[in-house]
Amino acid sequence: MLQWMAWTLPTAAFFATIAVLLVAMMIWQIRAPSFPRRGLLPMATTRGDRLFIALLSAAFITVGWIAVSTAPLWYPLGGALAIGVAIMRYA
Numbered sequence: 190m191l192q193w194m195a196w197t198l199p200t201a202a203f204f205a206t207i208a209v210l211l212v213a214m215m216i217w218q219i220r221a222p223s224f225p226r227r228g229l230l231p232m233a234t235t236r237g238d239r240l241f242i243a244l245l246s247a248a249f250i251t252v253g254w255i256a257v258s259t260a261p262l263w264y265p266l267g268g269a270l271a272i273g274v275a276i277m278r279y280a
Contacts, residue, residue: 207244214240228280239280243273 194200214237217223225233234242247269254265 210240230280234280236277239277242280243276246272246276 217236223236225235225238227233230242250269250272251262251265254260254262254268258264
């Protein structure tokens with residue numbers, strides 16, 4: 190059924206990681222509901238909002254890296270993780 194798509198191990202790991210993040214955030218929200226708070230961003234955000242912003246940031250960092258460099262993707266991965274942690278913690 191999914192043979193039309195190139196499901197390599199990195200692709201599967203990427204989508205599995207996002208699925209695990211979403212399930213973990215859902216369980217966390219059920220056990221301890223979050224309330225909007227203001228951080229460094231100019232708007233009140235919940236944990237889910239910050240996760241979404243972190244995922245978008247990671248996508249833009251990776252696409253930007255691919256556009257300007259041929260170096261391995263480990264560098265933007267590290268940057269995306271650092272930005273993601275900063276957004277989840279301080280935004």
